[in-house]
Amino acid sequence: MYRYDEFDAQFVRERVEQFRYQVERRLSGELTEDEFKPLRLMNGLYLQLHAYMLRVAIPYGTLSARQLRMLAHIARKYDKGYGHFTTRTNIQYNWIKLVDVPEILADLASVEMHCIQTSGNCIRNVTADQFAGATDEEIEDPRPLAEIIRQWSSLHPEFVFLARKFKIAVGATEKDRAALLFHDLAVQIVKNAEGRVGYKVYAGGGMGRTPYLAQIMSEFVEREDILAYLEAVLRVYNQDSRRDNIHKQRIKILVNAIGVEEMRRRVQREFDEIKSNGTLQLPQQELDRIAAYFAPPAFEDLSDGEPSSLDPTFKDWYRQSISKHGQPGYAIATISLKPIGGVPGDANDHQLDAIADLMEEFGISEIRVSHEQNLVLPHVRKKDLAAVYKKLKALKLATPNAGLVTDIIACPGLDYCDLANARSIPVAQDIAKRFADLDRQHKIGELKIKISGCINACGHHHAGHIGILGVDKKGVEYYQLQLGGSGAEDASIGDVMGPGFTARDIGPAVERVIDTYLQLREDGERFLDTYRRIGMEPFKNMAYLEQTYAAH
Amino acid sequence: MPLIKNGAFVEDSFVTVADDVELPTNGAIVSLARFQKDRDTLLARNAPLGIQLKSAESPETLGQDVHRLSLIVLEFPVFRDGRAFSWARMLRERLRFTGEIRGTGHFLYDQISYMRRVGFDAWDVADGFSLEQFERALHEMTNVYQPSADGQKTIRDLRAQRTS
Numbered sequence: 001m002y003r004y005d006e007f008d009a010q011f012v013r014e015r016v017e018q019f020r021y022q023v024e025r026r027l028s029g030e031l032t033e034d035e036f037k038p039l040r041l042m043n044g045l046y047l048q049l050h051a052y053m054l055r056v057a058i059p060y061g062t063l064s065a066r067q068l069r070m071l072a073h074i075a076r077k078y079d080k081g082y083g084h085f086t087t088r089t090n091i092q093y094n095w096i097k098l099v100d101v102p103e104i105l106a107d108l109a110s111v112e113m114h115c116i117q118t119s120g121n122c123i124r125n126v127t128a129d130q131f132a133g134a135t136d137e138e139i140e141d142p143r144p145l146a147e148i149i150r151q152w153s154s155l156h157p158e159f160v161f162l163a164r165k166f167k168i169a170v171g172a173t174e175k176d177r178a179a180l181l182f183h184d185l186a187v188q189i190v191k192n193a194e195g196r197v198g199y200k201v202y203a204g205g206g207m208g209r210t211p212y213l214a215q216i217m218s219e220f221v222e223r224e225d226i227l228a229y230l231e232a233v234l235r236v237y238n239q240d241s242r243r244d245n246i247h248k249q250r251i252k253i254l255v256n257a258i259g260v261e262e263m264r265r266r267v268q269r270e271f272d273e274i275k276s277n278g279t280l281q282l283p284q285q286e287l288d289r290i291a292a293y294f295a296p297p298a299f300e301d302l303s304d305g306e307p308s309s310l311d312p313t314f315k316d317w318y319r320q321s322i323s324k325h326g327q328p329g330y331a332i333a334t335i336s337l338k339p340i341g342g343v344p345g346d347a348n349d350h351q352l353d354a355i356a357d358l359m360e361e362f363g364i365s366e367i368r369v370s371h372e373q374n375l376v377l378p379h380v381r382k383k384d385l386a387a388v389y390k391k392l393k394a395l396k397l398a399t400p401n402a403g404l405v406t407d408i409i410a411c412p413g414l415d416y417c418d419l420a421n422a423r424s425i426p427v428a429q430d431i432a433k434r435f436a437d438l439d440r441q442h443k444i445g446e447l448k449i450k451i452s453g454c455i456n457a458c459g460h461h462h463a464g465h466i467g468i469l470g471v472d473k474k475g476v477e478y479y480q481l482q483l484g485g486s487g488a489e490d491a492s493i494g495d496v497m498g499p500g501f502t503a504r505d506i507g508p509a510v511e512r513v514i515d516t517y518l519q520l521r522e523d524g525e526r527f528l529d530t531y532r533r534i535g536m537e538p539f540k541n542m543a544y545l546e547q548t549y550a551a552h
Numbered sequence: 553m554p555l556i557k558n559g560a561f562v563e564d565s566f567v568t569v570a571d572d573v574e575l576p577t578n579g580a581i582v583s584l585a586r587f588q589k590d591r592d593t594l595l596a597r598n599a600p601l602g603i604q605l606k607s608a609e610s611p612e613t614l615g616q617d618v619h620r621l622s623l624i625v626l627e628f629p630v631f632r633d634g635r636a637f638s639w640a641r642m643l644r645e646r647l648r649f650t651g652e653i654r655g656t657g658h659f660l661y662d663q664i665s666y667m668r669r670v671g672f673d674a675w676d677v678a679d680g681f682s683l684e685q686f687e688r689a690l691h692e693m694t695n696v697y698q699p700s701a702d703g704q705k706t707i708r709d710l711r712a713q714r715t716s
Contacts, residue, residue: 005711007695007707007710007711008707010694010695011693011694011695011697011707014692014693014694015693017692018662018692018693021692022662035631035660038631038632039660039662121632121634151697151698151707152697152698154697155666155693155696155697156697156698157637157665157666157667157669157670157696157698157700158634158637158638158641158666158670158700159634159637160634160637160666161631161632161633161634161637161663161666162634163634235638235641238634238635238637238638239610239635239638239639243607243608243633243635273645273646277645279699280698280699286708
């Protein structure tokens with residue numbers, strides 16, 4: 001994985017001191033809260049309902065064991081012993097004191113980590129496929145480009161006071177695990193007709209109040225031109241975006257207001273100019289230099305036999321958690337952070353430390369965070385899987401539900417978040433408990449439930465096969481159902497079913513929707529396929545029959 | 553309002569003139585609206601001319617006229633409005649403007665180094681703001697990752713130097 005050289009290290013160190021001075025000026029009253037706010041946000045620090053929340057960047061979701069231990073240390077020393085992995089593949093701590101933040105940043109810097117641009121109206125932490133460098137489906141590892149984008153976007157002088165936040169993701173496979181089309185900008189690594197590798201660029205996607213799928217800006221950008229192209233998109237956005245209405249200031253609004261053709265024209269003009277200046281060209285040599293950091297570990301020559309275990313529950317875990325690795329004898333293992341009845345995406349200090357131990361014991365050099373709020377061990381020897389499973393099980397990290405109905409994405413919601421209208425966590429817990437039975441989960445198959453506690457959609461409800469949006473009606477929490485969304489390569493925005501359900505009724509309504517699917521599906525259909533075939537009506541008819549389950 | 557230029561406090565030789573006020577005989581800063589209305593008269597004056605652009609006004613509307621201006625003032629109505637960062641780069645890199653680019657309005661200490669990087673070279677600062685603070689603001693971060701209008705060597709350039 002990427003390692004800081006002296007320049008990166010100095011940059012992050014100085015950034016810590018810069019922020020320390022900003023905190024001092026806030027504490028002395030020199031900065032008003034209004035002035036301090038964007039500065040702290042640019043360093044991932046939010047003021048939530050109960051305390052400050054600090055969001056730590058995990059660029060393209062990749063961590064070493066050493067970094068994982070530091071995350072555990074921070075949870076223990078400065079928080080209440082746990083952290084929350086987010087849909088942006090970051091980790092956030094919910095109980096932080098402002099005066100501690102400079103020290104936390106210094107601790108992070110000591111393991112080559114930071115909080116730069118994890119919030120605020122700037123280019124956010126770049127995300128990528130969590131199977132990068134391990135799956136055989138990819139054209140190449142997307143992380144070298146993500147790292148190049150990370151560096152280019154770090155304190156970019158022109159783009160730190162954008163109209164709104166700006167999220168970038170990079171993928172390199174046909175199968176989309178990074179929700180590319182829901183990003184302000186997405187880069188997909190592709191091959192053109194001549195077999196040359198380059199980049200397909202999308203822009204204008206996003207969730208929130210006005211969800212849009214990103215549209216194609218360019219079918220093929222040459223490798224050396226990619227930063228020039230990104231700079232062109234950002235420049236058009238910075239110049240032309242509205243600034244008069246916070247709800248209409250994302251790039252998706254601009255793209256849809258002027259139309260994709262006009263957006264392409266404006267970007268092309270900037271791109272031609274930036275390109276002719278020549279200063280942002282990315283030489284192959286630089287790409288190779290960064291790519292070398294991401295070289296796969298030295299794989300052993302292993303047989304590709306299926307592993308076995310004396311533990312009868314191993315099979316269930318294997319079935320859901322293991323994905324195909326590009327190297328014979330190796331597997332990609334997903335660690336579900338969705339224990340039935342737990343808080344989606346949470347992990348405690350003991351678990352984080354223990355995973356770091358496990359990585360070292362089994363020679364797994366890095367770990368990934370997925371946007372679905374799970375962890376991924378990218379390179380596990382198949383012969384070690386049974387032993388890895390045993391350890392994970394002891395840590396309560398072996399729930400065999402990855403990709404199933406209880407693998408729910410949920411934002412922190414009103415339990416923590418200042419912006420939320422409704423709680424998300426209890427709804428996720430309730431639904432997971434209803435579907436706890438593993439046979440029932442297997443029968444249902446792939447079904448992605450995503451829950452947001454407000455319209456901002458941190459829980460990706462628009463992209464849920466079943467999306468749940470918490471709303472506030474006169475001080476009471478209600479939950480709207482949306483069906484048919486997808487954050488994968490078949491991306492779509494879910495359709496709103498109708499009036500919301502109460503906190504008590506939403507779980508039963510979800511059960512009725514899923515039962516309807518089980519009754520009406522045809523062979524091999526996922527929930528999403530059935531919905532796309534038959535539409536909203538049959539589900540809606542059943543969802544509002546609230547008395548159906550009253551007798552239970 | 554004190555003016556910092558080329559790293560020092562300097563006397564402001566320009567006067568900002570409201571649209572309905574008569575022009576002085578020396579340097580004047582006028583709005584884009586006034587410039588567009590009285591362009592020929594203004595350019596014919598025998599005194600330096602500056603134009604103040606609001607954050608929604610692109611310098612591109614000035615076209616080649618920029619080369620007949622001594623000064624362009626870019627306004628920050630509120631520090632969160634970052635359009636001027638792009639306007640300054642456009643002035644330096646597209647329009648090749650070599651005169652003074654001055655920042656005015658509501659910008660923060662923390663934005664000064666970004667402003668310099670995109671091409672600003674003069675700042676209207678608050679009373680009491682010191683040169684020490686100004687220098688500090690410019691030197692909080694030693695190195696940069698991306699090329700900009702200031703021509704500062706990037707970390708990639710420095711890496712290449714180190715290995716060659």
